[in-house]
Amino acid sequence: MFRSLIKLSLALAAALPFASQAADEPTIKFGYAKCAHCTPLSLLPEYAQDVKIEAIQFNTGNDVMTALLSKSIDVAQITYLHYATALDRGFDMVAISGQINGGSQVLVGNSLPIQENDWDSLKAVIADYKAQGKPFRVAASRGNAQDLHMRGAFAKQGIDVNKDVQFVNIPNPSDHVQALRRGEVELITSVDPFATQIRQVEAAKFFTYPYDQAAGKLTNLIVTRSDVVKNNAKGVEGAVKAVIAVNDKMAADKPLFVETIHNITGLDEKIAAGAVENLYPDYKMYRESAVAIGQMMRELNYINSDVSAAIEKNMDYSFLESATGKPKSELGD
Template sequence: MRRRFGPVLAASLWALSWMPAPAQAQGEPVKVGYAKCAHCLPMALLPDFAKGATIDAIGFNSGNDVLTALISKSLDVAQVTYLHYVTALDKGFDVVAVAGEVNGGSECLAAKGLALKADDWAGFKAAVEKAKAAGTPLKVAASRGNAQDIHMRGAFLKHGINPNKDVQFVNIPNPSDHLAAVQRGEIDMVCSVEPFASQIRMAGAATRFVLPYDQAAGNLTNLIVTRSDVIKTRRAAVQAVVDADVALVARLDADKSVWIDVINQKTGLSKEVAAEAIKNAEPDYRMHRAKTLAIAAMMRDLKYIGRDVSAEAEKNMDYSFLEAATKKTRDGLGH
């Protein structure tokens, strides 16, 4: 059974989750963490949209690192993924979802040696079966535990390919290393995150096989979460974050140039790559309850979690902040 956290780290996080949060004055900055990917990096702009609170936006290498910082009370609010949310609940951690941000950002790319056409599941399945019969299963890479990993595994399973048995999974934790692995011929396919997926494709190292959204999670990716103690002691600060998120999403919809600029500035990749990357991204502050429950069920089927967390996943989605920010009811916000 594959688990996101090892036993030692899980035990440490459990202990950290029960530590009292440090006392904070209401006027202190609210610390918000985000990961370094095309659909996450707009969070770096969040302070520009803040009203009623000062937001300190802090970048991390991965969503895994962001979740760890939230659980250890180094952050007040975290932009992670629906997968991280479900995984945290499975571990018994205190996380409360308060808003969405951007969805999408996943792409499966095939090495040129596979000679696969886009969306050719029959051809891919035939290649998988041939390689498996020869005792040299295809090597499929992703960053274990991120949204692209679960999107890929769910899509494979739906099309009759068992990601745990039919292919050899290769974990490449840092998505920025995906391009080099393809160029060195170490993998046959990678499910990467934008903007690194577009970087791979535009470099000519691999071709698009599929956008892996044909599974229970759809294209759901980002979720903004906090802890119940933060809501209790700093509710106004959490509301300020959600208000800023709603304003940010509106800006991303209206002006793609600010999005392209922040990707370029934070990753060093060209604006051309950034512009291509955001074609595979959808700003969306809603929280999609039904699909969240479907994700939880799929993750259990894939052995990512060990129990049914549907009740907790639904209970811990707090729509009150989005309702206040948008003046809409939860029925119009994904409930």
């Protein structure tokens, strides 16, 4: 009996360090939206080291941002647009990493005499609609990167989204294809893989990639709150390392990228493969471009104040520097 107790004590003593290590491992609730850019984040738990990550999917970036601000999650994938909007409203938000950029497409009705990348033909059709007293309806999911990309590109071409056309908000990108099929809009700016789906099912035709504006191809940003940085810095660092690891894997293994989009969205692998061609894994944070996005958003009346100083103040490069061993001057600063 005595020997049995000794053996049990030794076994418990040996197990205690492992129990302690498990208890000490930081945890992160990581929210991401349902889009082609975002689906690789479903792999974060698999690529996380020294941190336990729970990857939680939401329908839209707005839902993710709400969850972060309400403290339902710790780290979030949003867009540069969400970031500037949050700072404009005085919310606590800290940018810690980039993720994936691109993914925007402008699509027009099949019957419209608008030629690919021909802005003059688009403006001619808009003028014709106006002459007939008909609204030329353009749609996007208001508040996402594609909406901003469209508005910036339109403004650069002299098209006022508030005066020359009628804007239609379709919050869920998965509803875009049906809006086009029902003839509810003439033009839509959507996010991949839904934009590629629209083209492949021939619900609309391709017009342009709306990257000729201040935001360029910049889309996704990884953010957290200052209380999470203060209280769970190791968890945040682990999350950033996992994002980088997943990004590197997506860049090197496009078939896995395609498979991941297919698994998360349920869309055909052919659609996923098309979407991947318009996506650019990139964990850097682009400070000057982020400021330019904030300025463009103010000019377009998306936000009410100049958030330039707040954007710069709340971009924390320390986690990227630690994860990569590079100075912030090489990480987009």
